Amino acid sequence: MAAATMSPFFSQNINQNSLVPDWTSQEVSTGTTIMAVEYDGGVVIGADSRTTTGAYIANRVTDKLTPIHDRIFCCRSGSAADTQAIADVVTYQLGFHSIELDAPPLVETAANLFRASCYKYREELSAGILVAGWDQRRGGQVYCVPIGGMLVRQPVSVGGSGSSYIYGYMDSNYKPNMTKDQCLELVGAAVALAMERDGSSGGVIRLASISEAGVERRVILGNQLPKCSTH
């Protein structure tokens, strides 16, 4: 699906005579390629690092993998403002819930909190989110909360404008019961391919693996990207 930039309620009449160029009035979009994969014992998540305002790259080193709790992360795509605001709200709600529970929260709970916000304000928001993490009850889980506020658990999921280019790669290369390192390779290669083809995705690849032991983060810089066979 094409990059979801929020179409404003009331279209701004862009004054062609103005000294201020077009991209200063465009909303900040995360364009994006995001991906999450479950493995036995945890999840691997990955994202590109480009945030755009129109045709200008506002931030080329964005971190789209946002911690919601100790062992729960979310991958953000869509409007930067909307996803940051929702993530902040859910972080607060989940933190409060966890204190009340006196136990680490479930990934399903976090996913439901995201779904609740995304569905209730579906007309106003433009946010596609992947919730991924590890909990004691069900191990590694990936939940997909796309635009509109659906909630579905999937073993592997991609999102963002760049995802269209890697559905085929994902479908043919994902096998159940992969190891953590195989998952890291899969996510790295998939995001790299999407970054090659999607204009709204680029920069560096941010990866994270979440398991009972904790969270391991790494970055693949531009010159270390996996090489594709076409060039």
Add this chain to the structure above:
Amino acid sequence: MATLIVNQPPVGGFSFDHCKRNAYLLGEANKVGSSLPTARKTGTTICGIVFKDGVILGADTRATEGMVVADKNCSKIHHISSNIYCCGAGTAADTEMTTQIISSNLELHALSTGRVPRVATANRMLKQMLFRYQGHIGAALVLGGVDCNGPHLYSIYPHGSTDKLPYVTMGSGSLAAMAVFEDRYKPDMEEEDAKRLVRDAIAAGIFNDLGSGSNIDLCVITKGNLDYIRPHEEANKKGVRTGDYKYKRGTTGVLSKAVTPLNLEVVEESVLTMDTS
């Protein structure tokens, strides 16, 4: 049969009714061929960097109203707290009022907590306010300061998204300024090098962007010290006129002078009272 009217409780949240009305009025005005008065925008080049001891914020000083320069020397670096400053691009009124509101709230917050305010707090307050107004407040900000956790720099967009980065630029001249930063930024620069880099970035915006101009303002924030340098450099000095079209007294020689009084008599006199009500 009588109609049942159910009293609906007032719906919470911000009311965007006037936005619909304004959009309609704009449409009506455009049909007639005229346009509504535009808010004054600051065109602008603003930027900030994190260097070894703190942050440096820079800004130009031109405020434009359409194609006309409304203010040749406006101040775009706003005070948030003694250790936190904020540059503003976009609608001048919006940046001014937003920074003042957050500055006031932050001072109260600091008195309440008994602590020196943190940049992250100011960032939260700003982003939550801007998100609440869904982008209708046209304020694009560069927020920088030094607190107990070190130097921090944020860029805040009108819709409420923020980025925490080592160097940021905003405004119509941001591309020119970013080009300078991408070329010469290094982590942990010395103060003089960092000041020169910010000065060059703003200068790039001033000389290559029509919406930016006039002088360069700098603000150097380090732990326990603040340097608000306004202006750091007068990049555009008004020139001195080398010639004058006026003729001086004495250019034309007077040959003779004759004074003739004219005898006038009053023909008609009428008194018109001025309506001072």
